[in-house]
Amino acid sequence: MGLSSGLSLFLTVTSTLSCSTMTRHHTVRINHRQEGKEYTLEVPNNNYILHSVEEQGNQLPCLCRNGAYTTCAVRILSGEVYQPEAVGLSPELKDKGYALLCVSYARSSLEIETQNEDEVYEIQFGQHFRRVKKKFKIFMDDD
Numbered sequence: 001m002g003l004s005s006g007l008s009l010f011l012t013v014t015s016t017l018s019c020s021t022m023t024r025h026h027t028v029r030i031n032h033r034q035e036g037k038e039y040t041l042e043v044p045n046n047n048y049i050l051h052s053v054e055e056q057g058n059q060l061p062c063l064c065r066n067g068a069y070t071t072c073a074v075r076i077l078s079g080e081v082y083q084p085e086a087v088g089l090s091p092e093l094k095d096k097g098y099a100l101l102c103v104s105y106a107r108s109s110l111e112i113e114t115q116n117e118d119e120v121y122e123i124q125f126g127q128h129f130r131r132v133k134k135k136f137k138i139f140m141d142d143d
């Protein structure tokens with residue numbers, strides 16, 4: 001490795017480290033529909049939104065805390081999140097603006113509203129359960 005390529009590598013690594021350690025904050029407005037409350041918080045881009053909300057003394061719906069279900073699902077009214085670990089949401093629901101706050105990072109200022117867990121669950125899985133119930137002639141109390 002020559003001096004110039006070593007210097008280039010050093011600059012590249014230094015730049016990456018600087019960028020990865022920079023924390024930006026975004027304003028997040030949350031309409032907690034079930035509680036009738038609204039929060040406006042500053043949230044760092046390197047912490048899950050749910051964790052930041054809780055660290056600031058607020059509570060939102062959650063259960064598994066690892067992106068596996070839909071308890072913490074919200075609808076993004078404006079802004080952008082990064083949620084690569086949100087395995088509990090289908091790509092279609094993510095495209096429709098839903099996010100799981102327990103595994104979402106803010107990538108801009110956000111306006112979000114909590115969802116009824118059953119609503120997101122129904123959108124994502126309802127058609128499949130209805131098909132299975134019909135196929136096997138399963139009847140429930142709510143049918």
Ligand code: FES
Binds near residue numbers: 066088103
């Ligand atoms: S708390 Fe379960 S998916 Fe977020």
